[in-house]
Amino acid sequence: MTPKQFDYYSPASLNEAIQLLKTKDEAKVLAGGQSLLALMKLRLAAPKNIIDITKLQGLSYIKEDKDYLAIGALTIHDMLEQSAVIKSKFTILNDAASKIGDQQIRNRGTVAGSVCHADPAADLPTALTAADASYVVQGPSGQRIIAPKDMFVDIFTTALGHDEVVTEIRIPNFPLRTGSGYIKHSRREGDFAIVGVGTVVTLGDGNVCKDVRIALGSVNTTPMRAKSAESYLRGKKLDDKTIAEAAEKGPEGADPPSDMHGSREYRLEMIKVFIRRTMKLALSRIN
Ligand SMILES: Cc1cc2nc3c(=O)[nH]c(=O)nc-3n(C[C@H](O)[C@H](O)[C@H](O)COP(=O)(O)OP(=O)(O)OC[C@H]3O[C@@H](n4cnc5c(N)ncnc54)[C@H](O)[C@@H]3O)c2cc1C
Incomplete structure (x- = not known):
């Protein structure tokens, strides 16, 4: 399908872009177009005005x-x-x-x-x-x-x-002795995540977990933090057993959908698997 008709603007400054967004009816910013144009072609989005910001200087760094x-x-x-x-x-x-x-x-x-x-x-x-x-x-x-x-x-x-x-x-900036990692679980390379997990962990004295943030994707309406798993890990020495115990708490608060890529139950299990894996990946990257 082709998108519905729209007016196109290519502002020369950020202020001009903001004024256009403010004054034009049903206006949308266009950046890389890799999500918006797909939605427009499917007619799931039909903005009347497109404000293309890609020519704005100084926003790529x-x-x-x-x-x-x-x-x-x-x-x-x-x-x-x-x-x-x-x-x-x-x-x-x-x-x-x-x-x-x-x-x-x-x-x-x-x-x-x-x-x-x-x-x-x-x-x-x-x-x-x-x-x-x-x-x-x-x-x-x-x-x-x-x-x-x-x-x-x-x-x-x-x-x-x-x-x-x-x-x-x-x-x-991450503190010293911090490691981080993200793993996407998908059926094929390049597919959207069935479950995506990102972890940032900081070690204190004696390899005790000083701080940790674990974020989960594709298991709720927004990215979410696995707060129970994080609290369980903080202050503990990070061995396989502790990480596995924390991972069991990972699904708390998640509300994943069931779809053709994986059931709700499968996603809840995969949260645990990928918390364990990203924790180990992040820890392996601490110098
Ligand atoms: C075939 C295909 C496969 C993909 N696979 C993946 C994948 O595996 N993982 C993944 O994460 N993503 C994937 N994407 C999405 C891709 O990452 C998009 O680049 C991204 O979602 C949108 O970035 P964009 O710059 O193209 O934004 P656009 O499509 O231009 O805009 C997207 C939305 O953001 C708004 N917007 C853009 N920039 C701004 C701004 N600076 N301020 C305010 N609003 C703004 C727009 O108005 C629009 O609502 C895929 C896309 C395609 C087409």
């Missing part, structure tokens, strides 16, 4: 700051895959980005696009939740920062206003 890593909204998935700083320090994002669709998708799709689309089965929203990312947003009344726990509101729904644009994603 990965920069190290004193306190955090900053990723510009228009940074494509492939840049996360290739970035040396992400490979060495924020490996979880490299794991997630490198498993998205295929190379063509990764050459066009943007990090903020994946976040704003808020597909609960998407890889980056889960990995970013585990990484405790915040979202810098620009709207008609200025800039605000959306906290990690507030961004994903419901299936395909974020905390973003209709006239706001995500400009940057900020990931707090």
Whole structure:
């Protein structure tokens, strides 16, 4: 199918983009187009106005700051895959980005696009939740920062206003002795996740778990933290038995769907398996 007719705008500045979003009826931002255009072609979305932000300058970058890593909204998935700083320090994002669709998708799709689309089965929203990312947003009344726990509101729904644009994603620098990993469980390479799990773990003295964040994807309407498993691990020495015991608590709060890729029961079991595996992967990456 072809999309319904729409008016197309290519603003020259972020302010112009925001004004267009504010004043035009049923307006939508276009970034990589890898999710929005598919929805439009299927007529599941029919925005009257498309605001193409891809020509905006200065929104495609990965920069190290004193306190955090900053990723510009228009940074494509492939840049996360290739970035040396992400490979060495924020490996979880490299794991997630490198498993998205295929190379063509990764050459066009943007990090903020994946976040704003808020597909609960998407890889980056889960990995970013585990990484405790915040979202810098620009709207008609200025800039605000959306906290990690507030961004994903419901299936395909974020905390973003209709006239706001995500400009940057900020990931707090991981403390020393931190390891991270994301594993996507899918039927075939490049498929969406049946279950996706991201883990960031920090060790203290004597290999005791000082802090841990475990995020689950594809098992609820939004990415979710496995809070019971996290609490169980904190303060404990991380051996196989403790990790397995924590993983048993992983499904608490999850409400996965049953579909052609896997039943609800299968997904609940896979949460446990992939918590164990990502914990071990993250721990293996601590220097
Ligand atoms: C065949 C195929 C396979 C795929 N496989 C996977 C996969 O395995 N894993 C996975 O995670 N994803 C997958 N995707 C989705 C892909 O990651 C998309 O790139 C991503 O979901 C959307 O990014 P985009 O830049 O293309 O956004 P767009 O499609 O341009 O936009 C998506 C949504 O975000 C909004 N938006 C975009 N940028 C901003 C912004 N800066 N501020 C405010 N709103 C914004 C748009 O208005 C729209 O609502 C796949 C897509 C396809 C077509």
